[in-house]
Amino acid sequence: MTAVKLDVRPIEASLSFKSMAHDALKRAITSMNIYDSNQELRLDERQLSADLGISRTPIREALIRLEQEGLVRSVPRRGMFVVRKTKKEILEIITVWAALESMAARLITLQASDAEIASLRALFTDFETHEPRLRIDEYSEANIRFHQSIVNLSRNHALIDTMDNLFIHMRSIRRRTISEDDRVTRSIIDHMNIIEALERRETDRAERLVRQHSLDLAKHIEKHVTYLE
Amino acid sequence: MTAVKLDVRPIEASLSFKSMAHDALKRAITSMNIYDSNQELRLDERQLSADLGISRTPIREALIRLEQEGLVRSVPRRGMFVVRKTKKEILEIITVWAALESMAARLITLQASDAEIASLRALFTDFETHEPRLRIDEYSEANIRFHQSIVNLSRNHALIDTMDNLFIHMRSIRRRTISEDDRVTRSIIDHMNIIEALERRETDRAERLVRQHSLDLAKHIEKHVTYLE
């Protein structure tokens, strides 16, 4: 007697309240524009508990994860506060970003397939015929996808995970700065140069271009961004 | 009537059970040699609760932080397990390490004072007259301090924090590999070259040397380390 083999998949086991609360809070925090107001943004555990319909325990556990991710800060006996990054901190993050993404570029020239590199170019084909400045939101999204693709193509999970964490703090900034000055044109030129270097497997040049592209953003923010303290 | 100004410091407010449990567990995990046994290393919350003399709540919160740091992994409804990094994961971490430390070297050439750079050289003066291979433990510590100093001199807190996290997983590896082959001699030569480049403010060369030094460690581990799965 032999048992029938049913084609079933494992049940999604990660629906814990803790992780759901984490996702919900993360989304809520990243989508709110924390730099508009100047008030201290305290998170009331009981309030969140009521809003999400679960007890404080999983919410506290979610908040601790958010704290490690740098989205909130715990002040003992006072509560959790949404973190507002200072300009200095943003610049530091971009510097780390530059280090990691330029390493990703190195790895791509050494390990990625031609097809994978070609997929980067595909992200911008839409904008060859249309003026990107007229479709700034779309371009901004393509821009973000470009940078994430570079990281992902590195095939280095430690690097990908570390960048994900930094990315949280950068997304809003990138979207905001892309519409300033003539950064769109500059950005496209940079990207095309980077792709070219990757295609030609010019390891050092690809690394340098990616690093410089990020550090240029840092310079721009340092000089022009005023809404950070 | 004017109030007297007493010279008092803020009371250490971070003596929460949560943070104490975090420290205790972190120390316990990093000091145990997780690669000696092959068993699954599960952490029993109630056991820890009894051992530390506090309730499960702060222990769970400490474990969540450890999970974010990559020291333990939570399996839903099963518990927390001490993470054993695979060889592949260690190599990935070293690659990220290389990216960050080489960026730190860049920053040092651009921003650090001569005195700060000189302090790096001082770490090794003890070993100029004495044969380092005979004092391998001391040299290993100096070696670790050297790398940490480079990171710290970058003055970039985002970078420092990120590296701290990676460092947890590297300390045991570095100590173990330093005694193999003739890596000590190689290591000293590399370090001296790095310091020289920093002193001369040769940004690109310093960056390249630091990166290569780390990637060489990766190559060595890839080729010779067998105790990682």
Add this chain to the structure above:
DNA sequence: GTCGAGTATTATGTATACCAGATACCAGAC
């Protein structure tokens, strides 16, 4: 009206209770 001490209230930190899933154990069928 302003300041300050004392009190009430609120919210976090911790402990405990409870529930449901996971594991271990046991008994019966074959």
Add this chain to the structure above:
DNA sequence: GTCTGGTATCTGGTATACATAATACTCGAC
């Protein structure tokens, strides 16, 4: 003896209770 299914126990996930620090409020002195 081996396998299957049932049952007890254990353990993590969540809810709740409680204690103490932090805050808001009140009221009286001046």
